[in-house]
Amino acid sequence: MSQVDGESAVQVLLLIGALTLIPAALFCLTGFTRILIVLGFIRTAIGTPTAPPNQVLVGIALFLTLFVMAPTFNQIKTTAWDPLEAGRINTAQAIERAQLPLRDFMFQQTRRSDLALFVRLSGTREQPRTRADIPMTTLIPAFIVSELKTAFQIGFMIFLPFLIIDLIVASTLMSMGMIMLPPIFISLPFKILLFVLVDGWALITDSLVRSFS
Template sequence: MNTVDGDSAIQVLLLIGAFTLIPAGLFCLTGFTRILIVLGFIRTAIGTPTAPPNQVLVGIALFLTLFVMAPTFTQIKETAWDPLEAGRINTAQAVRRAEEPLRQFMFEQTRTKDLALFVRLSRTREQPRTRADIPTTVLIPAFIVSELKTAFQIGFMIFLPFLVIDLIVASTLMSMGMIMLPPVFISLPFKILLFVLVDGWALITDSLVRSFN
């Protein structure tokens, strides 16, 4: 009886430890990082550092991530969680089955160049010939680097139209001799107006979701 209680306590501790890794998994194994960085670029490009607040951006990024990852999570539930709950497989088998859909998602979003970089840095004795030969510990950092690169590329495209507005306003104020007037006071309303007129949030959301396909 004491042995059973001890095993149960160990399982509870392992479960609690697994829950603490959920935020790290959200950042490193899904599209959350890309989405949050792009949303931050939007706020910076418009010139409103506190609107929307950080809590709102994180909330938007979280639910967009759930939307993007829904097919992957559904596959994990059907192939790993449901059989485990029914007692057809053990925990180790469930973990291996849950790993495959995540690996497939990360492979689709990871650049070959980044993957080759971390394969080379891992210094494995045998070079992997297929995706199955690449360990997850190599795939995850390659995926993170690819996500950062993609996010900054999207952010650069977002900055361009707002940069043009800033340049036009600054040049106009200089030509009028209004040097003491900060250009941001004039350009900010125009940037907000442009973003609203082109339905910026819908465009950005559409681009972000499509970037994962």
């Protein structure tokens, strides 16, 4: 086997390995985690654990992620993929260029406190002075923790109105002596009605997309 064939085989193996990392990259390097968690909070707050089903929530989260990440992906395509496809740069240069738009997005969504935490945990003696000094191994976990915090903050705000409805219904049933009747049977239609009247899906989608701005 010639040297060229050997290099091609190595490139194919690297490509196959990279494809296996796509789901992890989607979860950890984009807004997918925040969106999916918030959608799960909506379903739990309303009290419908199987509606929408998990497959629908994942599909919604996926396409909302593509919508939110479209500017970043377009920039990666312009600065990294197109020059690589045209043969103007090699693979290593393309990977380096592709990191820049992604790092900019992640820095915008990462809290300074979380970033400082993982810089401290990394044990580096010299404190980074610029963003370029922070490696991806530090930025990615800081970004994930920030996304989890943001998702739970949004989820808490979503829970409040539905929790108030549950409390009102439970207090009303208690005052009427209807202790044996589960409050969820009465509150569920009211929560669904509230969600429909305020156009909940459009409101949540708008809030989610704007939360990345």
